[in-house]
Amino acid sequence: MNTPLLEVDGLKKHFPLRGGWLRRVTGQLRAVDGVSFRLQAGRTLGLVGESGCGKSTLGRAILRLQEPTAGRVLLEGRDITAMTPAALLAARRRMQIIFQDPYASLNPRRTVGQAIREPLDVHRIGTPVERDARVLELLDTVGLSARVRHRYPHEFSGGQRQRVGIARALALEPALIVADEPVSALDVSVQGQVLNLVARLQRERGIAFLFISHDLAVIQHVSDAVAVMYLGRIVEYGPAALLYREPQHPYTQALLSAVPMPDPARRRRRIVLPGEVPSPVASPAGCAFHPRCPRARALCRQERPELRSLPGGDPGSQVACHFPGPG
Ligand code: SF4
Numbered sequence: 001m002n003t004p005l006l007e008v009d010g011l012k013k014h015f016p017l018r019g020g021w022l023r024r025v026t027g028q029l030r031a032v033d034g035v036s037f038r039l040q041a042g043r044t045l046g047l048v049g050e051s052g053c054g055k056s057t058l059g060r061a062i063l064r065l066q067e068p069t070a071g072r073v074l075l076e077g078r079d080i081t082a083m084t085p086a087a088l089l090a091a092r093r094r095m096q097i098i099f100q101d102p103y104a105s106l107n108p109r110r111t112v113g114q115a116i117r118e119p120l121d122v123h124r125i126g127t128p129v130e131r132d133a134r135v136l137e138l139l140d141t142v143g144l145s146a147r148v149r150h151r152y153p154h155e156f157s158g159g160q161r162q163r164v165g166i167a168r169a170l171a172l173e174p175a176l177i178v179a180d181e182p183v184s185a186l187d188v189s190v191q192g193q194v195l196n197l198v199a200r201l202q203r204e205r206g207i208a209f210l211f212i213s214h215d216l217a218v219i220q221h222v223s224d225a226v227a228v229m230y231l232g233r234i235v236e237y238g239p240a241a242l243l244y245r246e247p248q249h250p251y252t253q254a255l256l257s258a259v260p261m262p263d264p265a266r267r268r269r270r271i272v273l274p275g276e277v278p279s280p281v282a283s284p285a286g287c288a289f290h291p292r293c294p295r296a297r298a299l300c301r302q303e304r305p306e307l308r309s310l311p312g313g314d315p316g317s318q319v320a321c322h323f324p325g326p327g
Contacts (some may be wrong), residue, residue, distance in 0.1 A: 001078060004038035005175055005208050006062070011035045011071035013054075013061040013223055017281065029279050031057040033232035034071070037306075042206035043177060044198075046223030046240065048255070050277050054232040061176040062210065063095055064088060075176065096174040100181035102165035106153040112164045113149030119171040123214040138167040142197060159190035166197065170205075178210045183218060185292045195221050216259045220244055225316070228252045232280055232287040234307055235280075238317030246317045246326060248310065250295050263317055273327065287322065295323050 004085055016025045031054040039045050047055045057079040060066040061084055062073050073080040083091060096119075099105040106115050113135050120131045128271040136146045141174040142163040153161055162182060169177050179198065183191040199222055201207055213219050219226055219240075226243045228236040228251065247253045261268070273292045281293055284291055290300040299322050307320040 002040060004074075005041040005076060006039040006063060006210070007072075007074040008038075009036050009074070011061055011073060012059065013057050013066060014069045020142075023229075024092075024110065030232050031282075032061055032068075032284060035229075035234055036071075036230075037210055037227055037234065038208065038236060039176070039208050041113040041208055042202060043224045044202055044209040044211050044222050046219035046226040047210060047212045047229060048214065048219045048226060049229035050087050050255075051214055052277055052280070053229040054280065055214075055229050056180050056274050058229070059097070059180050059210060059212050063092075063178055076227070079257065093172040094174050095176040095178070096101075096169040096172065096181045098162070098165050098169050098177060098179045102161040103153055105165060106161065108153055111150050111152055111273075112156070115153070116149075116168045116171055119168065123172060125172070127176070132170065135167075138170055141170060141201075142167045143193075157190075158186050159194060160209060162186060162194050163197070166201070170207075171252050173195065173205075174207060174296050176208045176210065178212070180212045181214070182211075182214065184188040184215070191218065198222055216244075216255055220259075228255065231283050233288070233320065234318075235320045236318070237307065242314055242317060248313075248317070248324040248326070250327065251289050257327075268327075297323065 009264060011032055012034055015029040015031060016026040017029055018024060019026040034219045035058055037045065049055050057066060061068045068081055075091060078091065080091060116135045116138055117131050120126060120134060126134065135149055139149060144163055146158065156164065183194050186194060195218065198209060202209055203240055211219065211222050223240045225238065226240045227234045229250065230251050236243065236247065236252045243252065244256065248255055254273050257268040257271040275292050278291065286302050287300040287305055290296040293300065305320045305322045309315055309318050
């Protein structure tokens with residue numbers, strides 16, 4: 001197998017909690033708690049889980065927009081986590097992010113042409129004339145007219161703003177884009193257009209995407225492989241088609257049971273999980289999912305299951321469960 005574009009190894013991001021007069025550390029919020037995976041060039045990994053499971057923090061820790069607490073991130077074989085600020089700035093050319101709310105990530109006082117050009121200015125790529133030409137090319141790539149470059153973000157619809165966000169992310173020709181809930185704030189009709197644009201960019205430009213979403217239907221649309229997160233850890237990982245067809249982890253099965261299926265023959269029995277996702281400050285002992293799991297037994301309360309391939313199962317699939325199997 002080729003060297004992966006991205007290797008994430010035991011990545012953790014903990015936030016210390018402070019209290020009392022002396023602001024002493026009283027606990028840790030374990031937002032990401034030991035995540036490992038690999039992503040090949042030109043592929044899309046969908047990262048899915050309920051709100052608060054740590055998926056957005058994971059995306060930011062991979063890019064070092066938030067400093068990881070432990071673990072390694074290798075991009076094209078180079079350790080991002082060990083880089084100096086200057087080396088990291090250079091490496092950022094190869095990895096970009098698309099945010100959920102493009103409006104918040106765009107400066108309201110700068111035209112969209114200036115916003116798209118900014119990464120080229122920061123990295124001093126090309127002459128000013130070449131940068132302007134590149135802005136026009138990028139607008140065309142994301143389906144926006146050259147005329148709009150003089151307009152301001154507030155003059156755009158949500159879908160158009162997300163296209164601007166994508167054009168800006170493409171400016172430096174990255175190898176990896178972390179797309180953090182990029183369509184969650186958009187109308188369903190516009191979501192499809194943006195997802196098709198992402199799929200086309202992956203196909204035509206060979207960009208790898210880490211596509212983060214709470215919506216399994218959205219993830220299915222764009223992903224080659226899927227990682228399901230629960231309380232800061234991956235609980236199931238595998239090729240998208242197989243994971244959707246034969247999920248092995250009770251949590252994945254519950255999430256999938258809530259996805260509307262147009263074909264009545266393929267509709268799943270709805271599994272309603274009791275309770276809420278526990279706080280990442282006080283994660284349950286053993287399997288963190290055991291208080292909500294319909295399949296939990298004594299072992300689940302005592303021993304944390306590691307992510308592993310199943311004997312005789314698909315070698316590319318892994319599940320963290322003592323008692324995996326079809327629901
Ligand atoms: Fe459920 Fe036990 Fe599997 Fe955890 S290890 S998901 S509690 S069956």
